[in-house]
């Protein structure tokens with residue numbers, strides 16, 4: 194287990210702003226995630242949570258008119274720097290979305306394709322990494338006898354775990370999770386939540402969720418975002434229980450404790 198008291202943060206977001214045309218989705222946001230910890234980002238709709246995640250893996254590059262400023266350091270390297278190799282960044286920073294989005298390929302190919310795209314060629318390595326990733330997500334025993342079947346034939350929860358396996362196979366430094374359970378039924382959601390809990394300590398996780406109870410169960414640290422003067426911003430960040438139980442920032446405290454109407 195990594196000692197977060199002494200290690201520098203794995204992910205440090207500093208004065209991050211994201212603008213789309215003339216709208217500021219996120220203004221001057223800063224937070225730090227220690228290596229091996231899970232930080233949950235919560236806040237009302239439209240406060241810039243997804244925009245924050247998109248800046249971390251440079252998906253904002255793909256949005257016409259999007260402008261990003263500030264810095265996003267992963268192990269002290271600024272991913273927003275022009276010289277950053279975006280292909281290399283996508284290997285370092287995995288992402289799982291709200292809707293499971295497996296490729297319309299076989300279960301095996303979903304993982305093998307991602308590995309080959311990132312330069313893994315040796316057949317034994319490919320198979321070993323595929324099995325490890327499927328095992329880590331609890332899928333191996335469920336799918337090992339039907340690896341050549343279409344991934345889209347899996348249940349929603351299994352598809353989501355396959356998306357986790359596809360990301361984990363690349364051994365990312367940081368994993369971004371954008372409401373990873375919200376499209377799943379309660380049983381599948383609980384399975385994915387257990388999977389996320391099992392990743393703590395081994396991966397650095399930044400998770401957007403609207404489920405405050407889930408944030409409280411899973412997150413080591415919490416960042417509460419808000420919309421102020423039409424722009425998304427971070428109200429307060431800190432240890433999860435401290436934010437839930439102590440009125441450090443009145444608005445954040447009221448939001449977390451459901452006393453805002």
Ligand SMILES: Nc1ncnc2c1ncn2[C@@H]1O[C@H](COP(=O)(O)OP(=O)(O)OP(=O)(O)O)[C@@H](O)[C@H]1O
Nearest residue numbers: 213216218237238239240241242243244245256425
């Ligand atoms: N591609 C885009 N082009 C223009 N505006 C956008 C784009 N993506 C997001 N926005 C706007 O930026 C603001 C922040 O959106 P974002 O999706 O980051 O918020 P969010 O907190 O993740 O919301 P939700 O909880 O509803 O997913 C919103 O006003 C949204 O309409």
